[in-house]
Amino acid sequence: MVGAAIFLLGAIPACLGAVLPKNKPDDMHLVGTQKDIIPYLAGAGPYFSYPVNYGIPIEAPDQCEFRQVQLIGRHGERYPTTNSGKKLLKLYNTLRKYPNKFNGSLEFMNDYEFFIRDQNDLQMETTLSNSVNFVNPYTGQADATAHARKFLVYYNELLNAAEQTAVFAASSERVHDTAQYFIEGLGDNYNMTLQTVSEEPSAGANTISAGNSCPAWDEDLYSNITDAYTTKYLEDIAYRLNGENPGLNLSSSDAYNMFAWCAYELNARGYSEICDVFKKEELIHYSYYNDLTSFYQDGPGYPMIKAAGSNLFNASVALLQQSESLPQRAYIAFTHDTDILNYLVTIGLFDDGKMLSANSTPFREQAFHRSWQVPQGARVYTQKYTCGNDSYVRYVVNDAVIPIETCSSGPGFSCPEKEFYAYATERLQGQNFFQACNTSSVSNVTDLTFFWDWEEKHYNATLLKQ
Numbered sequence: 165m166v167g168a169a170i171f172l173l174g175a176i177p178a179c180l181g182a183v184l185p186k187n188k189p190d191d192m193h194l195v196g197t198q199k200d201i202i203p204y205l206a207g208a209g210p211y212f213s214y215p216v217n218y219g220i221p222i223e224a225p226d227q228c229e230f231r232q233v234q235l236i237g238r239h240g241e242r243y244p245t246t247n248s249g250k251k252l253l254k255l256y257n258t259l260r261k262y263p264n265k266f267n268g269s270l271e272f273m274n275d276y277e278f279f280i281r282d283q284n285d286l287q288m289e290t291t292l293s294n295s296v297n298f299v300n301p302y303t304g305q306a307d308a309t310a311h312a313r314k315f316l317v318y319y320n321e322l323l324n325a326a327e328q329t330a331v332f333a334a335s336s337e338r339v340h341d342t343a344q345y346f347i348e349g350l351g352d353n354y355n356m357t358l359q360t361v362s363e364e365p366s367a368g369a370n371t372i373s374a375g376n377s378c379p380a381w382d383e384d385l386y387s388n389i390t391d392a393y394t395t396k397y398l399e400d401i402a403y404r405l406n407g408e409n410p411g412l413n414l415s416s417s418d419a420y421n422m423f424a425w426c427a428y429e430l431n432a433r434g435y436s437e438i439c440d441v442f443k444k445e446e447l448i449h450y451s452y453y454n455d456l457t458s459f460y461q462d463g464p465g466y467p468m469i470k471a472a473g474s475n476l477f478n479a480s481v482a483l484l485q486q487s488e489s490l491p492q493r494a495y496i497a498f499t500h501d502t503d504i505l506n507y508l509v510t511i512g513l514f515d516d517g518k519m520l521s522a523n524s525t526p527f528r529e530q531a532f533h534r535s536w537q538v539p540q541g542a543r544v545y546t547q548k549y550t551c552g553n554d555s556y557v558r559y560v561v562n563d564a565v566i567p568i569e570t571c572s573s574g575p576g577f578s579c580p581e582k583e584f585y586a587y588a589t590e591r592l593q594g595q596n597f598f599q600a601c602n603t604s605s606v607s608n609v610t611d612l613t614f615f616w617d618w619e620e621k622h623y624n625a626t627l628l629k630q
C-alpha cells in the first residue's frame with residue numbers, strides 16, 4: 165500500500181543522494197499547479213512575489229542612477245526542520261497504519277511515497293539532487309540561482325568585477341547553501357567571496373541573526389492572546405476526514421500538521437496531494453492564525469522586536485550614509501525569516517499601528533501578512549539612487565516596491581535621503597538591541613562590524629544544522 169516501513173526518524177535512510185527520485189508520469193502534469201495555495205502556507209511553501217504590488221517599476225527612475233543596493237534575503241525552499249519533520253513523520257505513520265482503503269481527499273494515500281526519504285534532508289534546502297522527482301520547479305537551489313540572475317538585471321553595474329565582493333550568510337547550513345547557490349547564479353564574471361557569519365549567541369551584535377543573540381526573547385509571552393484563535397477549522401478538517409475514513413481518528417493537531425506537510429512537500433516534490441484536503445476557508449484560517457502568532461512573536465505585537473531588528477537596521481542606515489566612501493556598492497546577506505521580520509518591524513514598512521486580534525479574522529484592515537513578507541527565498545532590497553544632485557532611498561520587498569508610508573515624495577515614490585535619515589532616527593529612537601535582548605548574558609560583542617571588517621577578519625563560522 166504505502167511506501168517502506170518507516171516508524172521512527174532514525175529508520176529513514178541517512179544516505180544522501182542514494183535515494184533515487186520516484187517519477188510517476190503524473191508528476192509532469194501536477195507540478196506547479198497549486199500556486200494559488202502557496203500564500204496561505206505561513207511562509208513554509210515556495211517563494212512568491214508580494215501580492216499587493218502598486219506597479220512602481222523596480223529599476224531606478226528616469227534620470228536616476230543606483231548608488232547602492234542592500235539585499236537581506238531568506239534562505240530558499242527547504243525541507244522541514246528536525247522538529248517539524250518528526251511531527252510530520254508521526255502523522256504519516258498514523259495514516260500509514262490505517263488498515264482500510266482511503267476514501268475522499270485522502271484517497272491519494274492508497275498509493276503514496278512519503279516526501280521525506282532521507283533524514284539528512286531535514287533542515288536543508290531542497291536541491292535538484294534531493295528533490296522527490298526530476299521535475300520539481302521549487303528547489304531552494306534553483307530559486308537562489310534564478311534570484312541571482314534577476315539581481316544582475318537590475319544591479320550588475322553595482323558589482324565591480326575587478327574587486328572582490330563579499331556575500332554574507334548566517335551560519336545555518338541552509339542559509340550558507342543559499343548564498344553559495346546565489347553566487348553560482350551570478351556566474352563567472354564576478355569575484356565574489358562568501359563570508360559565513362556566526363549565528364551562535366556568542367556572536368552577540370556581530371550577527372545577521374539577532375534573534376539567536378536574544379536570550380530575553382520569549383516565544384510564549386503573548387500565547388494567551390494567540391491561543392484564543394478559533395480551532396474550529398481544524399476540528400472540521402479532522403471530522404470530515406474521519407467521516408470519509410471510519411476508524412481513522414485524526415485529531416485537530418493532526419489536521420494542523422497537514423498544512424506544513426503540504427508546504428514542505430511542495431518544496432520537495434513540486435506538488436502535494438495533501439494540499440487538496442483543505443477548503444479555501446480553512447486555508448484562510450490557517451494563514452491568519454500564523455499571521456497572528458508571528459505578529460506577537462516576531463512582529464509589531466511584541467515591543468522588544470523593534471529593538472531586535474534595530475541591530476540590522478542601524479547597520480543598514482550606516483551603509484547608506486557611507487555609500488560614497490565604501491569599497492562595495494552591493495551588500496548581500498542571507499539569514500532566517502524571523503530576523504527579516506524583525507528588521508522590517510524596525511523599518512516600519514508594514515507596521516500600521518493596529519494590533520491583530522484573535523477574536524475575528526480581519527480582511528480589510530491587515531497590513532501584516534507573514535507569508536507575504538518572508539516566504540522561502542524572501543528578499544528585502546534597500547535601494548539608494550541619485551537623480552541630479554539629490555539622493556533617495558526606498559525598499560523593494562519580494563519584487564514589489566513598497567514605499568515608506570510617510571516618506572515617498574521622491575522619484576519612484578522614494579524617500580529623499582535627508583528625510584530618510586530623520587525617519588530612521590525616529591524609528592530607532594530608544595531602541596537598544598544589546599540591552600533589550602539581554603545579550604550581555606551570552607556575549608560581550610556589542611557592535612555589528614562584519615560589513616566593514618570582513619576583509620581583515622575572514623568570516624568562516626562553523627555551519628550549524630539549525
Ligand SMILES: Cc1ncc(C[n+]2csc(CCOP(=O)(O)O)c2C)c(N)n1
Nearest residue numbers: 238375376378381462472499500501502
Ligand atoms: C526573535 C526570535 N529569535 C529566535 C527565534 C527562533 N527561530 C528563529 S529562525 C528559526 C527557524 C526557522 O527559520 P528559517 O526557516 O527562516 O530558517 C527559529 C525557530 C524566533 N522565532 N524569533
